[in-house]
Amino acid sequence: MTQNVSVDDDTARDLLEEMLRIDIFEEETKERFGEGEIPGFVHLSGGHEGSHVGMGAAMRDDDWLAVGGARLIGQYIAKGVPLPEIMAELYGRVGGSNKGHGGQMHVSDVDRRLYGHAATIGSGQNPAVGLGLAEEMKGTDNVAVTTIGDGGTSRGSFHTALVFAAYWDLPVVFIIENNEWAISTPAESLSPDHLSDYGIPHNMPTESIDGSDVEEVYHTVAEAIERARNGEGPTVIESRVVRLVPHFEGDKETYRDEEAYERAKEEKDPIENYRERLLENDVITEDELEDMVANIEAEVEEAVEFARESPEPEPEAAYDHVYQLPLYGQGEEQ
């Protein structure tokens, strides 16, 4: 059955392009990690692209994003952090967004309103509430969007953030990307029918949507943001996605049911589905698509070049940024 396209053609092409950008960037990341060029560990977001991109497109540049869960890189891209800065940060180089102090789990870009990630899952939601409070105090209509995985919703900190956001009706949109797994622990065993039900006791609007449909995410998040902007308080959205990749590179995924996994790949790949939808609705042609992919590949190639050429930090840089000096800077230049 052919699905209609509910956004204008330009927007539709942008959504597809951004998903492809994540995909191609992450494929490259996987390769570079495999070659030992990227230190630490890497979590990829295959299957989450629709959710990331729909959310990113619904946000204004000056809305905050506080990233959670473990699928991070796609969210950084969706928030508009330039690819070279992300790649250089994955490499731990000085050209990285965080000058190599952060790495995969901590990319932040304050100018672009990316708060960054609390690597202890579920600890980013209360700061998001604080960001919402700050915006409200400053009299803007900016909102804070914060993401978390199904696993992270079991932490008390997540529930506390709902309590605090509801207490003052703050402009915060909580997005739960439920990909059915917290590493090997199934979300199915959690008791709510939908994880967005966690918002019900707080009288928040809640939605549970197909997060692999980029347009559905875009519309739902846009509505929630609109409510928040208008002073109507927080929303909880469950964005149901599938994780089409291992938890991290190297995970053997022994806990997965082969057949269900194959079916998920067949049915729920957000990029494949959207690509077909745009082709069938004549929003894009095969040729245009090829050009799009080629351009992104070139962009990603440049990002890798930039990362490779960016110097390693000098060891002394390890001591930078612990404190803002001079301490007690009252009346002095910082």
Added chain:
Amino acid sequence: MTREITYVQAIAEAIDEELERDEEVILFGEDVEEFGGNFGETEGLYEKHGRNRVRNTPLSEIGIAGMALGAAVGGIRPVAELQFADFAATAGDEVFNQIPKQPYVSGGQIEAPLTIFAPSGAGIGAGAQHSQSVHSWLGNVPGWVVVTATTPYDAKGLFKSAIRDNNPVFFLPHKMLSETKGEVPDEEYTLPLGEAAVEEDGEDVTVVATQLMFHRAKEAAAEVDADVEIVNPRTFAPLDTETIAESVRKTGRLVVVDETVERYGTQGHIANEIVENDFFSLDAPPKTIGVKDIPIPLSPPLEQEALPSADRIANGIESLF
């Protein structure tokens, strides 16, 4: 001109003046509105500054600390209270992993100009989960500025600086000192963070002590037959080692008294700084005195047993001669 006020009045004045001075300052915590804080430290602030600037929060330290971090990153200056310093642990991730590290991992992009303050210390029979001194916990995580206060003068001047500092500051008043009185200037003033103060001059031995232990060290100094110099570190992290070392170079002897447990307490770190860097200025091994290696018991005689007494401090001083 000065006047006598209590330690908690000094705290309330510090917050009051900063709320007045800078509209980006906001106070929140459990029961900070009409109730005025457990020890009276926020009394009158809600009535004066209103609901927008002085906010009761729901009962969750995770929420208080986490929200403070986000609000600070978002460009306002939160002053957040935890009712007891022990509760730094109930917001463990926020206090140990998030607040002190986000500025660092962001490569300096994130600023977290927040202050958390929380009454610390033993002596009121509050038991093992309401009586701890936590500056050694916090001092263990680079990124925090850790400040204590010994007198009303300290409390006001240091708290105001804490609020103005662009680093996350953990400010630890001592609950036993709440009602103590002291001279505080009529005029506005601040005291620098990161600087120790030589409170009493002496020639024979340096005693390093803050908060309640400072007052006990003063009693001990009156008991012993030695000319005691007392140094108040004021800020535990980063520590002003230089002022302490300078004093030891003069006196040749060092006693460190602190309300953290002797096992892995702050005393050991301070003594070690001198042993490692100024060993030859010492005429005797340094002496460290702290809380016995037990949780703080409730019953007053047991509680006092755990804490360094003026006698124990006096004996410690005398053992160096």
